[in-house]
Amino acid sequence: AYVAEAPIDLPSTGAFVSLPIEHTEAEAKARYVSVPRETQDVFRIVSLRNPLSAPLLPGPADVYVAGKFALTSAVELTPIGGRIELGLGVEQAIKIARNVKFEEDSSGMFKRQLALRHTIEVEVQNHLQGPALVEVRERVPIAAEAQQDDIAITIENVAPAWDDYDPPRPGQAKLEGGRVWSVDVPAAGKRELSATWIVKIPVNHELIGGNRRES
Numbered sequence: 001a002y003v004a005e006a007p008i009d010l011p012s013t014g015a016f017v018s019l020p021i022e023h024t025e026a027e028a029k030a031r032y033v034s035v036p037r038e039t040q041d042v043f044r045i046v047s048l049r050n051p052l053s054a055p056l057l058p059g060p061a062d063v064y065v066a067g068k069f070a071l072t073s074a075v076e077l078t079p080i081g082g083r084i085e086l087g088l089g090v091e092q093a094i095k096i097a098r099n100v101k102f103e104e105d106s107s108g109m110f111k112r113q114l115a116l117r118h119t120i121e122v123e124v125q126n127h128l129q130g131p132a133l134v135e136v137r138e139r140v141p142i143a144a145e146a147q148q149d150d151i152a153i154t155i156e157n158v159a160p161a162w163d164d165y166d167p168p169r170p171g172q173a174k175l176e177g178g179r180v181w182s183v184d185v186p187a188a189g190k191r192e193l194s195a196t197w198i199v200k201i202p203v204n205h206e207l208i209g210g211n212r213r214e215s
Helices: none
Strands: 029-034 043-049 059-065 068-075 083-090 094-107 113-126 132-139 152-159 178-185 190-202
Touching (some): 029 094, 068 083, 094 132, 113 132, 113 178, 132 190, 178 190
Parallel strands (some): 029 132
Antiparallel strands (some): 043 083, 094 113, 113 190, 132 178
């Protein structure tokens, strides 16, 4: 039950009536999320805490930015003090590019192994008037448990450092190999990210779909 500050009389007109019963402010923090191996779009995400003294029920939410209607989003059931995240669509002022370098070389005793070196380079450009916190998500390959005697995967170099990324996904399997960069990009500036990993396989083997796994 939501308790209003004062009683009010509503005429019975048979039409649906929307009645605001509380106005509460909360600090919202914006960040930007991109998965450049899938798309070059950068998405705006706003997070805040439920400021009400009661749970926030699920339902639609109209989102306004700088006083102008932006879109209608959806809010999930959120407990008191719980975290709310709202997607605000694509941010056109942040651009991202992802390039891949690939080298294949034989290595090991009597050249029994192939070393497949993959290097990804990501450039983030911020054309906003202020700094932006950008979250760049990646995924490194993982050898199947039954093939770990034949396949070895080594992360050679990452700059800047990234973190493991394993979001909660109820009812779904754990995300293997997830990684994430969280970088501050200055206004009208750019940041460069890079990572290199090596996949070693027997020389007479080939990865399903081709040895060049990233493109």
